[in-house]
Amino acid sequence: xxxxxxxxxxxxxxKAGHFAFTGxxxxxxxxxxxxxxxxxxxxxxxxxxxxxxxxxxxxxxxSSWAAGTIMxxxxxxxxxxxxxxxRNRLAMMSDILGVSAMGIRNxxxxxxxxxxxxxxxxxxxxYDIDSMQLIALVKKMRDEGLFLNDEEIDVPPRLFIGAAxxxxxxxxxxxxxxxxxxxxxxxxFIQTQCIYNMERFRGFMKRVVDMGIxxxxxxxxGVTPMKSVGMAKYMGKMVPGMDxxxxxxxxxxxxxxxxxxxxGIRFALEQIQEFQEMEGVAGVHLMAIExxxxxPEIAERAGMLPRPRV
Amino acid sequence: xxxxxxxxLAELLDMIQDCDRILIIxxxxxxxxxxxxxxxxxxxxxxxLKIARKKEGRPLExxxxxxxxxxxxxxxxxxxxxxxxxDAVISMAxxxxxxxxxxxxxxxxFFPAVNTTSFGGAVQHGVWEERCAGCGQCVIxxxxxxxxxxxxxxxxLNGPCGGSAGGKCEISxxxxxxxxxxxxxxxxxxxxxxxxxxxxxxxxxxxxxxxPRRSVREELVQ
Numbered sequence: 001x002x003x004x005x006x007x008x009x010x011x012x013x014x015k016a017g018h019f020a021f022t023g024x025x026x027x028x029x030x031x032x033x034x035x036x037x038x039x040x041x042x043x044x045x046x047x048x049x050x051x052x053x054x055x056x057x058x059x060x061x062x063s064s065w066a067a068g069t070i071m072x073x074x075x076x077x078x079x080x081x082x083x084x085x086x087r088n089r090l091a092m093m094s095d096i097l098g099v100s101a102m103g104i105r106n107x108x109x110x111x112x113x114x115x116x117x118x119x120x121x122x123x124x125x126x127y128d129i130d131s132m133q134l135i136a137l138v139k140k141m142r143d144e145g146l147f148l149n150d151e152e153i154d155v156p157p158r159l160f161i162g163a164a165x166x167x168x169x170x171x172x173x174x175x176x177x178x179x180x181x182x183x184x185x186x187x188x189f190i191q192t193q194c195i196y197n198m199e200r201f202r203g204f205m206k207r208v209v210d211m212g213i214x215x216x217x218x219x220x221x222g223v224t225p226m227k228s229v230g231m232a233k234y235m236g237k238m239v240p241g242m243d244x245x246x247x248x249x250x251x252x253x254x255x256x257x258x259x260x261x262x263x264g265i266r267f268a269l270e271q272i273q274e275f276q277e278m279e280g281v282a283g284v285h286l287m288a289i290e291x292x293x294x295x296p297e298i299a300e301r302a303g304m305l306p307r308p309r310v
Numbered sequence: 311x312x313x314x315x316x317x318x319l320a321e322l323l324d325m326i327q328d329c330d331r332i333l334i335i336x337x338x339x340x341x342x343x344x345x346x347x348x349x350x351x352x353x354x355x356x357x358x359l360k361i362a363r364k365k366e367g368r369p370l371e372x373x374x375x376x377x378x379x380x381x382x383x384x385x386x387x388x389x390x391x392x393x394x395x396x397d398a399v400i401s402m403a404x405x406x407x408x409x410x411x412x413x414x415x416x417x418x419x420f421f422p423a424v425n426t427t428s429f430g431g432a433v434q435h436g437v438w439e440e441r442c443a444g445c446g447q448c449v450i451x452x453x454x455x456x457x458x459x460x461x462x463x464x465x466x467l468n469g470p471c472g473g474s475a476g477g478k479c480e481i482s483x484x485x486x487x488x489x490x491x492x493x494x495x496x497x498x499x500x501x502x503x504x505x506x507x508x509x510x511x512x513x514x515x516x517x518x519x520x521x522p523r524r525s526v527r528e529e530l531v532q
Contacts, residue, residue, distance in 0.1 A: 084464070089511065111471045114463050116481045125464070129511040132468035136508060148511065166472030174470070174493045177506060181468060185508045193472055240473035240480035 005142065005188060006160035008105030009077045010049040012310035013283075014189065014218045019276055020283025021304045022079060022191070022220060023047035023295055026056055027067035036067055040074050042292040046299045048307055049106050051191070051285070054081040058118025065095055069102045079162060080104045083112025088128040089137070089148055096138060100157030108162035108191065109134040132185050135163050139186030161186055165219075166193035167204035168243035176207040183217045190217055191285040194224040194235070195271065197243040205280050214280035221275045224287045225298065226264035229253050265298060272302040311340035311431065312404040313438045314347065314424035319358055322400065325421045326359070329370070329397035334423070335389065335411070336376035337403035344438050346424050347402030349376040355402070355423060380407030386414045393418050428460075446516025446523060452504070454495040459512075461488035467509040 004011055013020050023043045028035050043050050050071060054064040061067075068078035080099050082092065099107065111131040115123045129137065138161050140146055145156040163182040167175050179190065195201045201221070208214055226232045229252050236244030248267065255263035268286075275281045284304075288295050299305050326332055334352045341347030356372040363370035375392070377385045380403035393399060393411075398419045401408040405426040412420045428440035443460035449467075450457045459465045463481045470489030473480025479487045496502050514520065 111464055111466065113473070114481045116463075127465045128514065130464065130466040130468050131471075132508050133511045137511075164472065169470065169472045169474050170476065170487075171470070171474070171490055171493050171497075173497070174502075174505075177502070178468075178470075181506065181508055240475055 006105040006158045008049065008160045009310065010079065010106050011160040011188070013048045013308055016308065016310050018308045018310070019304075020189075020218065020220055021047050021299065021302075021307065022049045022051065022283065022285045023292070024051040024053065024285070024287040024289075025067075025071070025292060026053045026290070027062035027064060029059070029061050031062060033070060036062070036070055037074055039292045040071050040076050042295055044074065044076050045307060046296050046305065047286070048283075049077040049079045051079040051081055051108060051287075054083045054110070054112070055086060055118070056081075056113070058085065058113050058115040058120070060119060065099045065102070065104070068099060068104050072103055077106065078104055079106040079108055081108045081110060082134065083110045084127050084130055084134055085112035085115060085125050088126050092129070092134065092137065093141065093147055096141060096157050096159070097153070100159055105158060105160055106162060107138060107159045108164065109138060109187075110164055131163065132181060135161060135182055135185040135187050143186075161188045163187035163190055164193065165190050166241045167195070167201055168193060168197060169241035172200075172204075175204060176211055176213065179208060180211060180213050183213055187217055189282075190219045192220065192222040193241060194222045194287060196235075196248055197245050198271065198274065200243060202278070205278055209280040214282070218282035219280055220283040220285040221271070221278075221281050222285050222287060223268050223271055223275075224289060225261075225268040225291070225294075226252055227261050227291065228264075229260055232264075265294070265301070268298065269302050272304070311343055311429070312406075312426060313344050313428050313430050313440070314341055314404050314426045316346050316351070316355075316424055317422070319362060322355070322421070322423060323359065323362055326370070326398055326400070330368075331371040331396050332359075332373075333389075333392065333396040333399045334372060334374045335380065335399060335401050335403070335407070336374065337380045337401075337407055338376060339379045339381065339403070341403055341424060344432070345436075347404075349374070352376055352402050355400070376402075379403075380410055383410065383414065386410050390415070444517070445512070445514070446520070447513065449512070452509070453492045454499070454501075456488050456492050456495075458488055458492065461486075467512060 025039050052064045052068045064081050068080045071078040109131050115121055115125055141157055145153045165179045232244055232249050232252055235242050252260050252263050272284050275284055334356050336349050336352035337347050352374045356374050360370055360372055379385050393415050400421045400423045402423045408420040408422045429442040430438050430440040433439050440460050445459050463479050474487040474490050477490045479485040496505055
């Protein structure tokens with residue numbers, strides 16, 4: 001196992017050639033440990049790792065590293081998210097060492113939503129380094145055992161390095177190049193933005209495969225089941241970089257009263273089916289927002305259970 | 311140039327509420343060019359303050375003066391004989407002006423009439439936009455002559471982020487995504503390869519983060 005970069009479950013699952021299945025859990029808006037444990041319990045044994053979001057949408061929540069350590073105690077592998085909005089390079093490096101010391105083995109490097117969207121729009125943002133540079137920083141710390149200033153680290157962190165990709169943001173033609181840059185910077189795995197426009201995603205993956213990027217990292221396709229027509233319309237109109245085709249909205253509307261959520265899940269299942277067969281896709285990242293209790297059912301129906309033991 | 315916006319009248323009235331006689335000092339520099347703090351705007355502010363105070367039944371006496379610049383002791387000195395004759399002074403210059411005045415005339419109170427926002431220029435008549443963040447180490451030549459530090463909401467050196475849509479920034483449809491513009495320009499120039507390498511972290515020690523900056527031209531220092 002010495003050739004593993006981090007030894008995380010997610011890394012082992014991918015290395016063994018299994019189709020990965022990851023979940024997501026937002027920490028509570030408070031110190032409500034019980035609520036967090038309850039949400040995490042739904043995901044135990046159902047996914048390979050769980051993303052712990054870092055003040056997502058710039059709304060203050062329990063810190064992602066603290067929530068991640070609670071997950072570890074609950075027997076669920078966290079994927080610790082870190083955004084560039086709230087920390088300078090000193091805070092980043094100390095938190096990277098901190099999570100590794102606590103036993104966290106996956107880390108997702110993100111720019112972070114601008115604080116204008118959040119609940120403290122008056123705050124000062126940091127952006128000392130960007131997500132690309134954060135990926136390279138974690139890699140340097142892990143593989144070279146050096147801080148950004150080239151000083152030696154006394155026991156380097158062990159982390160499986162993740163990054164995000166949004167195939168639907170513009171300019172579309174540049175997106176595969178930006179993904180390639182993240183892989184060049186050191187990303188071991190990629191989790192994409194929620195996919196709804198399958199046609200565009202197929203085109204994106206074709207370019208990614210043509211460029212050979214999928215051979216250098218594991219790409220997990222992002223899936224978020226739609227719970228309602230309102231959610232679909234909101235995501236399409238209000239969330240930057242989200243592409244929700246009209247046909248999907250019409251399909252959900254056509255499901256009839258009380259059956260929209262089931263239709264949303266059916267669409268997600270069809271997507272997961274297609275991703276399993278799509279060249280270059282190594283897994284699915286299921287972001288069931290505040291719907292953790294439905295994940296076991298979705299996993300079961302998608303044929304994702306039982307999860308491999310590696 | 312330095313761009314500024316006039317403070318709301320109510321805020322200025324509140325600053326000078328205990329005054330009966332004030333002096334407004336305009337500046338012929340940047341704030342004249344961006345139509346916020348020159349002789350004309352000093353006159354408009356004087357009238358507005360007088361009218362407002364007259365309505366309150368507490369008339370205000372206001373004189374105006376406009377200096378060549380307020381960022382140079384040579385011009386600041388030109389008001390030395392009158393500055394003490396007022397209850398307070400309002401400076402129409404950028405944030406530099408009232409500081410130079412305060413330093414030169416420690417007994418007097420100086421109030422800023424404008425909010426200094428940025429370094430930039432006019433993009434159309436009556437509209438000014440930020441172009442420079444004064445980071446102390448110019449890098450615009452890497453980005454097609456556009457500054458992502460000043461013009462990207464996240465100051466990304468390896469953009470565009472996932473929030474870029476329709477050429478606009480995720481924070482507002484009124485804000486252009488500078489990274490969209492950089493990528494398009496480089497693509498049109500056939501120089502996209504310039505953007506394919508990972509730009510390393512920037513050193514901010516020449517920016518404000520490194521402490522207040524000072525520029526010295528040895529040949530001019532006596």
